[in-house]
Amino acid sequence: xxxxxxxxxxxxxxxxxxxxxxxxxxxxxxxxxxxxxxxxxxxxxxxxxxxxxxxxxxxxxxxxxxxxxxxxxxxxxxxxxxxxxxxxxxxxxxxxxxxxxxxxxxxxxxxxxxxxxxxxxxxxxxxxxxxxxxxxxxxxxxxxxxxxxxxxxxxxxxxxxxxxxxxxxxxxxxx
Amino acid sequence: xxxxxxxxxxxxxxxxxxxxxxxxxxxxxxxxxxxxxxxxxxxxxxxxxxxxxxxxxxxxxxxxxxxxxxxxxxxxxxxxxxxxxxxxxxxxxxxxxxxxxxxxxxxxxxxx
Numbered sequence: 001x002x003x004x005x006x007x008x009x010x011x012x013x014x015x016x017x018x019x020x021x022x023x024x025x026x027x028x029x030x031x032x033x034x035x036x037x038x039x040x041x042x043x044x045x046x047x048x049x050x051x052x053x054x055x056x057x058x059x060x061x062x063x064x065x066x067x068x069x070x071x072x073x074x075x076x077x078x079x080x081x082x083x084x085x086x087x088x089x090x091x092x093x094x095x096x097x098x099x100x101x102x103x104x105x106x107x108x109x110x111x112x113x114x115x116x117x118x119x120x121x122x123x124x125x126x127x128x129x130x131x132x133x134x135x136x137x138x139x140x141x142x143x144x145x146x147x148x149x150x151x152x153x154x155x156x157x158x159x160x161x162x163x164x165x166x167x168x169x170x171x172x173x174x175x
Numbered sequence: 176x177x178x179x180x181x182x183x184x185x186x187x188x189x190x191x192x193x194x195x196x197x198x199x200x201x202x203x204x205x206x207x208x209x210x211x212x213x214x215x216x217x218x219x220x221x222x223x224x225x226x227x228x229x230x231x232x233x234x235x236x237x238x239x240x241x242x243x244x245x246x247x248x249x250x251x252x253x254x255x256x257x258x259x260x261x262x263x264x265x266x267x268x269x270x271x272x273x274x275x276x277x278x279x280x281x282x283x284x285x286x287x
Contacts, residue, residue, distance in 0.1 A: 001224070002177065002178055005178050005219075006177050006178055006181055009178060009181035009182060009185065009215070010181060012185055012211075013184055013185050013188055016188045016189065016192070016205075016208045017188055019192075019201075019204050019208070020188070020191070020192040020195075020196060020204070020205060025198070025200050025277075028200065028201060028204060029200070029204065032207065035185075035207075035208055035211055036211060039211050039214065039215055042215055042218065043218055046218045046219065046222045046241070047222065047226055047227060047228040047229075047241040048218055048228065048241065048249075049228050049230075050246060050250060051214075051218065051246055051249055051250060051253070054253050054254070055214075055253055058253050058254065058256070058257045061257060062207065062257060062260050065260065065261055065264050066200070066203070066204075066264060069264050069267060069268050069271075070200060072268065073271055073277065077196075077197075077198045077201065077277075078278060089194065093190075093191070093194045093195075096190075097187060097190070100186075100187070100190075101183075104183050108179050111220060112220075114176060114178055114179065114219065114222070115223060115224035116223065116224070122242050122243055122244035125243065125244060126229075126240065126243070129231075130231050130233070136230055136231045136232075136233065137229070137230045137231075138229035138230065138240065138243040139229055139243045139246045139247050139250065141243075142243055142244060142247040143247045143250055143251070147247060150251060151251065154251045154254055154255060157255050158254065158255075158258050160258075161258030161259065161261060161262050162258075164262050164265070165262055168262070168265045168266055168269055169265055169268070169269070171269075
């Protein structure tokens with residue numbers, strides 16, 4: 001199981017690298033789709049069908065939005081060589097990566113090894129969840145019943161984002 | 176363990192894109208790559224060997240389930256990610272209409 005996930009994660013990394021380095025913005029956006037749809041397969045392998053369904057819909061909508069933006073433009077990216085300031089930023093990035101790596105090692109050391117799945121976070125939610133919520137799907141039970149206010153906040157964020165998009169796209173720009 | 180490391184590398188690829196690219200669309204793509212790597216990490220944490228998807232079969236309930244808690248959190252985060260991406264792309268398309276370029280070096284008003 002872990003081998004299959006590692007292969008797909010490697011493909012996602014290659015897709016992400018191509019998306020970052022592609023000359024044509026349209027191929028960059030399509031290569032970004034490799035990452036999203038690879039993640040769908042990972043979710044299916046990790047036994048998360050709800051996430052796979054949501055992710056495939058969201059990825060398609062994201063791709064449509066990005067393609068609509070890119071097709072409206074000149075689609076080219078101009079590359080320039082980094083000047084002295086660029087190398088300074090690179091040094092800062094290396095330091096930041098080292099810090100991230102340190103905290104990643106620290107965090108993974110505290111996690112269970114892959115696949116041991118102790119359920120220590122969710123045991124309270126799972127015990128009698130079917131009787132309490134009436135939903136045989138435990139994810140639905142957690143999202144809409146135990147963490148209902150979380151979902152309400154999510155809906156609020158969605159409404160705010162839609163209002164923001166409408167506001168941004170409707171305003172006439174100042175010259 | 177290898178899966179966690181590859182997940183971290185994917186996050187670093189996104190970070191590299193955000194830092195080095197000068198194109199607004201490329202930056203948006205890199206941000207979404209970072210976001211997706213975080214979702215993958217959460218799904219990996221919840222996985223149990225030999226577990227089944229967290230859907231209870233009432234006739235045969237005694238099985239190992241995958242942890243539903245990280246899945247519920249990621250479900251919320253995916254939808255919020257769509258909202259933020261849509262807002263980002265709306266801002267980018269406004270900037271393109273005003274300045275005629277995606278290049279952040281040529282958009283002077285972005286400099287603080």
